[in-house]
Amino acid sequence: MDTFPRRAALISVASAVAAPLALSPAAPAVVARAQASTLTDRVRRRPLFGAVQWQLPNGLRVVLAESRRAPVAAHYLYLGAGAGEDPAGRSGVAHFLEHFMFKGSPAVPSGAFSRVVAQEGGQDNAFTSRDVTAYFQTVEASRLPLMMRMEADRFAAPVLPADEVEPERGVIVEERRQRTDAVPRGRFREAFDAAMWGPQHWRGRPLIGWLDEIRAITRDDMAAFHARHYAPSNAILVVAGDVREADLRRWADEFYAPVPARPAPGRDRAPPPSQAAEPRIVRRDPTVREASFVRALAAPSATWAGFGGTPVMADPLDAVAHLLGGGPGSRLHAALVESGLCVSAGADYDGESYGVGTFGVFATPRPGVTPERVEETIDATLARLLDEGATEAEVARSVRQMTAGALLALDGLGAAPRMIGGALAIGLPLEDVEHWPERMAAVTRDQVNEAARAVLGGRHLETTGWLLPA
């Protein structure tokens, strides 16, 4: 399982230095150096990957992002269903099914999928996020048809063998322990989401599932999830690498077109609550050495307009997160890290999600600094941004730094399928991915300030949390 935040990943591909940790008092907080290189010009005019897309008669969408750098192909099948589609009282079904898809299909015996991929020199895996479930392999290009054959086989008709449910449940419970139950920060993060959204709201449940609900999942739950959500019209096939369009069309017709068409299920998610279940959560944990602060605010996303029907403002919100808390040179970094109050501090935003998005603020105080002092400073920093607004120079710097490295996404085979698959699986068009640098470059100061007010000044739904040493 992997909780890959796709839009955030997209931005981090572009940002040079991810570690948000440096600021010095004498340096200007903003360096306005308008340097438009030829490559930057190129990425603002032309599609990033130059991908082509088409649709099979059964509804499956196929995308090819060709790259001839090495004789290698990456093959990704994205389903437009993730943990957010888990049925009530059965959190963890999407993820359990992801594991169980490796347990055989009509042509491929249980466990053979990954062994065949390895024998052919390839690598494979899968992940479940809130919005998607994805299966992928990277292989020498001549092995792509074999991958398509095997993936289409289990996509259409996984065996879901009843006698393997219990061992796999053990694996998943150990996965949960390793990520969450044995990790104080993992436990806190889970409690925080439940406190904010409610423990049975789709946004408040853990992706991997609550322990007692994992224990209750049956083979029938998985079969029902598969029958409902694993329809060709709810899937996107993305191939990147050394592959010609004519070949891919032929193979897609041969292997994926026979998968029977089924009605598109759609997503049936509850709206966000009008206010937080718990606006404040403080946990003391004897195994914790360092205090942590986190605040999350409900925010518009690329697919959700916000409480007031505000126009979609995902791009401006990316800029807000960057100038407020995107590492050295940002406002939170100056107020908290440079000042010596905190070890780290920043903001994050994941707007490429289905339904309500989340804007976050986080900080780790230095030993001896009180939580009150940290929280006051954060509140004052947010208030100042709302009062004064962001400056032209700040917005220009954020836009520049977020887009400068867009072309770095071409260096490797993983970025194209992940960005494209993630976007299409939540209903966004391919153009949103291909032209995001151009769109980001067009973001204005007024849009940024409007977005900041809508999220940080709205106080619709937010929770503040502290994890403290006991």
Added chain:
Amino acid sequence: MTTLFGVTLPQRRGFSVPIQVIAHRGITAWLVEERSVPVVSLAWGWPGGATLDAPGQEGTANLAAALLTEGAGPLRAVAFGDALRDAAINLGFSANREAFEGGLRALTDALPEAARLARLAMTEPRLDADAVDRIRARAVAGARQQLETPSGLARRAFWAAAFPEHPAGRLPTPESLAAARPEAMRALLSRQMRRDGLLVTASGAIGRDELVALLDQLFGELPAGAPPAPPALPPLADFGRTIAEKAAPQSAMLFAQDGPPPTDPDWEAFQVAIRILSGGDFSSRLTRRVREERGLTYGIGAGLDPLFGRSIVVGSVATENANVGEVWNLIRTAWTEMAEAGPTAEEVANAVAFLSGSLPLQFTDSRRTASLLLGLRQVGRTPEWLAGRPARLAALTRDGVAAACRRLLRPDGLALAVAGQPAGL
């Protein structure tokens, strides 16, 4: 030409990595030129790293490495960071157990700026007091957070027990990080960053002549001489078992044995054996027995890691406290069976197919390519070694791998570090 699930599999195209070796004013670089994407990556390193830390000041090299990009020449930290981010330049330095390394990736049109900043970082690092304070606080918090989880504790316990008399066994602690002085960092940097002992690799949209010019720009001003040679590593201590108590529902286990030097003629046979026994994906015996058949863990794997001209086989697994004894028995049984009987012919064929077939996958992005080549150079490999690898792998036999298992696997010498509240040991 074979068929699998009705799909015809053509013979794989031969794949080779065209490495150019460039020697220029005492510095040699390996280059894999590839112009389909306008990106260039460089990786470089010197022997040293954490071996240059004074006892009681472990972490000095890590801090010094992090501080190189926290202000250099006329640019203080934020200005330096903005210069990098404005042009999407990835520049970073790190210190590991036995080496000090730098890495650079940039779009081609940002390469001159990248070279300027990298040179500044190496020749005129500022080490401003506020930057030192900030980076140190971050490192201390990281070291403290590592003590919060079973996996962090197990790692610390393992290295301390495995190499008690060598710098490899001494990980940074909050106390040692606090004791690392800026003067010691400066002294370490000047001993470390020399023209001799420097290994450089490059990949991407850059040719021989451009790389020569870049080498001059980046490294031309470094002082002559070599960094001090790292102290020889003793064999992994026969510590048997060490347990760090930690209140948690799951125990983290690290298990290890001594391995052969990378120059051992059976190195590749042993790599194949370790992949069959404990490789991280779903092909290995340990994954099948511990995860697939019994559901005792989310993941188990062990690999063969070169270390100071020697190697260790080191693996990890996490399981519910009550199952630690059972998992440990499964590991030792698998180890013993492999040492005594070796693999099957089919297992060898599959492992060889993976190791040779996956070679092209390692060369799909410039940063990974440069980093992989640097790793090869650090263990003394040559371009010829890499070119000959598919043929050597293909020549391996079941009996040859079984003999390597008999000679090199040590079921009785398998050491275990556990953190948690393990039962059944």
